[in-house]
Amino acid sequence: MRRIGVIGNSVCSEEVIQIAEEVGREIARRKGVLVCGGLTGVMEAVARGAKAAGGLTVGIIPGNRASDANSYIDIPIVTGLGYARNVLVVQSSEVVIAIRGKYGTLSEIACALQFGIPVVGLQTWEVSPDIIQASNPAEAVIKAFDLLPH
């Protein structure tokens, strides 16, 4: 099973929700396991997309209760770690797709680059040439699978 991480905001526009859902669907179509933060916004939309295409979803949540996970998460990982759980979302992914996002997403992108985990960006922070930019969801997922370690 290949693990594709998706990161982004817990609050986002309808446009971003559409993008995240499409990313989730494409990951599931390619038999990837979705790894995300398990909450709302991008995390919920990408999980909903993955489930719509029959995928498997893992949500690494910051709080103490599995019920904090959105309803599209198959396997909640209950950390109780608060913000530090972001590091686990990144480290548990073989490649990361970043969708828009603010400082939390920037912190995760930097963390991935620090670990040498490839990052594909969709309308997100452009702070480094190491971020592989994509112009739409399908392209982002294709690039992510191409970047998977062998």
Add this chain to the structure above:
Amino acid sequence: MRRIGVIGNSVCSEEVIQIAEEVGREIARRKGVLVCGGLTGVMEAVARGAKAAGGLTVGIIPGNRASDANSYIDIPIVTGLGYARNVLVVQSSEVVIAIRGKYGTLSEIACALQFGIPVVGLQTWEVSPDIIQASNPAEAVIKAFDLLPH
């Protein structure tokens, strides 16, 4: 998906390995997802048992590399947290089965009891009447499923 945690030593006797494998098989037969620490000893034996019966296995590992997980883990959660990852194994389980074990296992049992997560014991620490003792693997798994929250 119901999440059944199994805890125990990373080094153990052949007898304990047999017990752990049988526990893993029984969990998988009942369609439970196995949650464990992902390394050797009890963690490897229980995952091997679960895979032999067609189950799904999650390994929450202490190090930084997914390749640290034993070869029966489907989904490694890479924490890099060292010993603190034990708290995540416990919190991510709906019920915990403890097999033998030393201080690390005692710490996890106490952690589960603290959180109100039911603990089934197989030849393990008897430090509290809150630990539900079982006399063999099949009984332990039956009791564990009975203790699952509704």
Add this chain to the structure above:
Amino acid sequence: MRRIGVIGNSVCSEEVIQIAEEVGREIARRKGVLVCGGLTGVMEAVARGAKAAGGLTVGIIPGNRASDANSYIDIPIVTGLGYARNVLVVQSSEVVIAIRGKYGTLSEIACALQFGIPVVGLQTWEVSPDIIQASNPAEAVIKAFDLLPH
């Protein structure tokens, strides 16, 4: 600076509060730095005792806000890790004194024994001969200092 950890409940009786305060005073008289969880109950009483004797206090807190620390903490370490911060309290101490306590304290005692950090017990869990029992606060602190690694 020698780091003496003290663990125990966040809710406790007046008798336990007296014990904890005396432990704090004795640690400070011997120029030890107090390491604790930084909240209420035993954690507050021991810090109050340490400050009364001119000591330095470190509180490793589970939440996200330094203001969660009790008012006798000089240096709050803000972890946001929830329950997993207990592992840090133990690991950051050179020796641990356990006062009474329930499952949370048991988990920390087991964690210390696992790491090879000496544990002195005051009216606490007697689950192992590796716990050095003491019969009063002064004796506990004397034994703790004797157990410090060279």
Add this chain to the structure above:
Amino acid sequence: MRRIGVIGNSVCSEEVIQIAEEVGREIARRKGVLVCGGLTGVMEAVARGAKAAGGLTVGIIPGNRASDANSYIDIPIVTGLGYARNVLVVQSSEVVIAIRGKYGTLSEIACALQFGIPVVGLQTWEVSPDIIQASNPAEAVIKAFDLLPH
């Protein structure tokens, strides 16, 4: 006690070491407690500077052994958390000074901005107008103290 965090690389040039030492001295002169990651490079230089001016230093280290801390750390906080300890360095500081740095530092800067902890930058990432830029060590420390919450 006011807690001033300093972040930067574990490997750095002689020029950056000079800057970090001066930052450490200025923090100590203003009676600030230095919070840092406790290892080499910027972390060691800033702690050396702080001790030279009679300050108090806290090192929140990623590994399991207090002896991993550099020799200018008064109080090692032993986390065993690996990379996730960066979040604790940031959260435990009332203000953060970032000196140069690569992706690890970028991740910490983003983390601080996410938490609303003020960031002063010295020759570091300029990814947001929320980072208060300074042109020399003394100015950075003056700005950091000015940004402390009341």
